[in-house]
Amino acid sequence: MQLKQSSALVFGGAGGFGEATVRRLVAAGAHVVIADLAEDKGKTLEAELGDGVRFVSTDVTSEDSVKAAVDAAVEFAPLRSCVVVHGGPAAGRRMLNRAGETYALETFRRTVDIFLTGTFNVMSQAAAAMAKNEPGESGQRGVIVTTASIAGFEGQVGQTDYSAAKGGVISLTLTAARDLAPVGVRVMSIAPGTFFTPAFRMTEEDAQAKWGPTVPNPKRMGHVDEYARLAQDIIENDYLNGTVIRIDGALRFNV
Numbered sequence: 591m592q593l594k595q596s597s598a599l600v601f602g603g604a605g606g607f608g609e610a611t612v613r614r615l616v617a618a619g620a621h622v623v624i625a626d627l628a629e630d631k632g633k634t635l636e637a638e639l640g641d642g643v644r645f646v647s648t649d650v651t652s653e654d655s656v657k658a659a660v661d662a663a664v665e666f667a668p669l670r671s672c673v674v675v676h677g678g679p680a681a682g683r684r685m686l687n688r689a690g691e692t693y694a695l696e697t698f699r700r701t702v703d704i705f706l707t708g709t710f711n712v713m714s715q716a717a718a719a720m721a722k723n724e725p726g727e728s729g730q731r732g733v734i735v736t737t738a739s740i741a742g743f744e745g746q747v748g749q750t751d752y753s754a755a756k757g758g759v760i761s762l763t764l765t766a767a768r769d770l771a772p773v774g775v776r777v778m779s780i781a782p783g784t785f786f787t788p789a790f791r792m793t794e795e796d797a798q799a800k801w802g803p804t805v806p807n808p809k810r811m812g813h814v815d816e817y818a819r820l821a822q823d824i825i826e827n828d829y830l831n832g833t834v835i836r837i838d839g840a841l842r843f844n845v
């Protein structure tokens with residue numbers, strides 16, 4: 591999929607992975623809509639990157655809000671790529687604690703709503719806009735890249751809501767790719783290991799000291815541009831479809 595003269599949507603575009611992806615897609619010649627809840631960061635990035643970039647205040651859990659972001663992208667140019675990378679830290683408590691208290695059902699629902707239902711909301715609405723594009727080479731109209739996590743394969747203690755939501759994002763990938771094949775829209779997912787982003791709420795030095803040594807090779811956390819490079823490769827390579835790519839330095843979470 592050609593990025594030049596097309597528009598790209600990045601949900602969570604003001605976050606760690608999101609900002610790196612926005613920068614890459616702009617450098618590759620796309621018009622980019624940053625769709626995020628974080629107004630300050632989004633507007634600062636919009637002002638820095640100039641005319642080809644727009645920030646749209648967006649909540650992925652709302653249909654109307656996502657529609658407004660999709661409409662803004664289509665106004666720029668045909669929407670051909672969409673990266674879904676919103677989110678941030680999840681709660682982190684056992685399903686049943688030592689005092690016999692269960693994990694709050696409302697927190698579980700909210701996590702699934704943001705990470706999984708929000709992803710579906712974005713995918714379906716972006717696909718609807720992409721389906722109206724003129725087909726390019728091999729009948730391609732667009733590509734959607736979602737973000738899972740290696741916790742969607744091997745969730746750690748205290749991650750039932752997050753790993754269930756990310757497992758859902760993983761399972762959605764092939765099914766959505768099959769559903770959207772007739773309109774020429776590809777669907778791929780990236781499952782990152784541990785990457786330093788603002789979601790860690792500590793300095794990079796402290797985070798690297800804590801998590802870097804747990805990664806087999808390279809022995810460090812990932813850099814956000816390593817995620818963004820993969821997202822760009824997926825967008826540009828039409829034969830990648832219906833699967834999840836782990837980017838994790840061979841890290842496998844243990845308990």
Ligand SMILES: NC(=O)c1ccc[n+]([C@@H]2O[C@H](COP(=O)([O-])OP(=O)(O)OC[C@H]3O[C@@H](n4cnc5c(N)ncnc54)[C@H](O)[C@@H]3O)[C@@H](O)[C@H]2O)c1
Nearest residue numbers: 602604605606607627649650676677678739784785787789
């Ligand atoms: N950082 C990691 O190590 C890591 C590993 C695996 C997966 N991930 C996944 O990558 C994604 C991004 O993580 P990050 O580390 O860049 O986090 P981040 O906190 O740096 O960025 C997340 C962005 O999403 C936005 N956001 C949150 N809720 C939203 C909503 N309802 N609607 C729209 N925007 C919303 C936030 O405002 C923020 O700008 C998440 O889905 C996370 O689970 C991260």
